[in-house]
Every structure is written in structure tokens, then in C-alpha cells.
Amino acid sequence: DVKVTQSSRYLVKRTGEKVFLECVQDMDHENMFWYRQDPGLGLRLIYFSYDVKMKEKGDIPEGYSVSREKKERFSLILESASTNQTSMYLCASSSSTAPYEQYFGPGTRLTVT
Amino acid sequence: GEDVEQSLFLSVREGDSSVINCTYTDSSSTYLYWYKQEPGAGLQLLTYIFSNMDMKQDQRLTVLLNKKDKHLSLRIADTQTGDSAIYFCAGLSGTYKYIFGTGTRLKVLA
Numbered sequence: 001d002v003k004v005t006q007s008s009r010y011l012v013k014r015t016g017e018k019v020f021l022e023c024v025q026d027m028d029h030e031n032m033f034w035y036r037q038d039p040g041l042g043l044r045l046i047y048f049s050y051d052v053k054m055k056e057k058g059d060i061p062e063g064y065s066v067s068r069e070k071k072e073r074f075s076l077i078l079e080s081a082s083t084n085q086t087s088m089y090l091c092a093s094s095s096s097t098a099p100y101e102q103y104f105g106p107g108t109r110l111t112v113t
Numbered sequence: 114g115e116d117v118e119q120s121l122f123l124s125v126r127e128g129d130s131s132v133i134n135c136t137y138t139d140s141s142s143t144y145l146y147w148y149k150q151e152p153g154a155g156l157q158l159l160t161y162i163f164s165n166m167d168m169k170q171d172q173r174l175t176v177l178l179n180k181k182d183k184h185l186s187l188r189i190a191d192t193q194t195g196d197s198a199i200y201f202c203a204g205l206s207g208t209y210k211y212i213f214g215t216g217t218r219l220k221v222l223a
Contacts, residue, residue: 019198031209042215104155
């Protein structure tokens, strides 16, 4: 079974704090993703990584950065948290071979006050 | 741009079949997926279909693909209360660009 784990299920941070969300997968997948999920907006891609130290911006990268130093770990960083970053954050991983199934972690519900 | 549309809500009685529909605009999608999301949880991959297939059956789940109309559906036979969740369809372009629908909330009435 593929396992994608996220460091926290719930997180409460103050405006202006630096926030780290971590994600680990155990399937040796090349690709890893960070999404945010908001009511009525579905899933929006923030960043993805197709290899160690490689990253690509998604649809909404502003206010976020990422780090991938090891294949199994992909971190999302909020440099200076703002209230409009209150959301559910979902990490996912996928193989680079067909059928490219994407597996998700349980999510981190982040509240910025 | 690419878009995936789903109806927002579906309500069925326990034991009936559920059919969740999805339409997509990107004709280059190679694979199409169905995910289930329970409250407060991540997305769970249910099944997928390759774009050159018309149908795929997996236990209680049947996926139908009409490539001409760009229409995808998920049929759940003998729907149970545990099937109550949000269901997302998603299409894949290339090897890492996944486009998700906004989700259909399925409510199963006992």
C-alpha cells in the first residue's frame, strides 16, 4: 500500500509566522505535489516536484516555496503566513510510469489567525 | 483552458445505484481517475480508466467513458451509507498535470 503522510493534521499559526508543512511518501515516487483545497474552488496546484531538488510552479505559487532534498520528502513553506492562506493542504505523490496513479496524504488543516 | 465539470450534489437511497457524471474539455487526457474524499480526509484513489477504453468494472464500481462527448461517469452499485462522501473526477495531461473537477457530494439515505 502506498503511504503518503503529512506532518500535522491540524495547525494553527499567527499572521507573519513562517510555516513548514512536511510530506513523506514511501513508494519511491518521482513526482510529488502540494495542493490547497478550498470550498467551491476544488483542488488548486501550488507546486510540484519531478525529481530531487527540482520544482515547478503550479497555478497558485505566490506566498509559498517548496523544498525537496530527498526523494521521499517534499516540504511546503509559507514564508510569512497570512489569513488568506487558511486552507486544507494536500500532499500527493505519483509514479512517472503508467497509469500515473496519484496518491494523497490525509491533509493538513491550517488556520492562520 | 482545461476544465472538468461535475454536478454538485447527488442523493440516493441505500441499495440503489449511484451515477456520478463528469465532463472534461481536454481531449489530450490520457488517463481519467475517480477519487473519494471523506470528511476531513485526503483523496482516496478509487479507480482509473485509460482514454482508449470505453468501460472498466472494479467490484461495485463501473466507469464509463464516452470520448466523443468527453463524458465520464462512475456507477456505484448497491450504494451503502459508507459511500457517502465527495467524489472527484480528474484527467491527466502528460505525466504530471492533473485537472480535478470540483467534486460531487453523494448523500446516501438509509
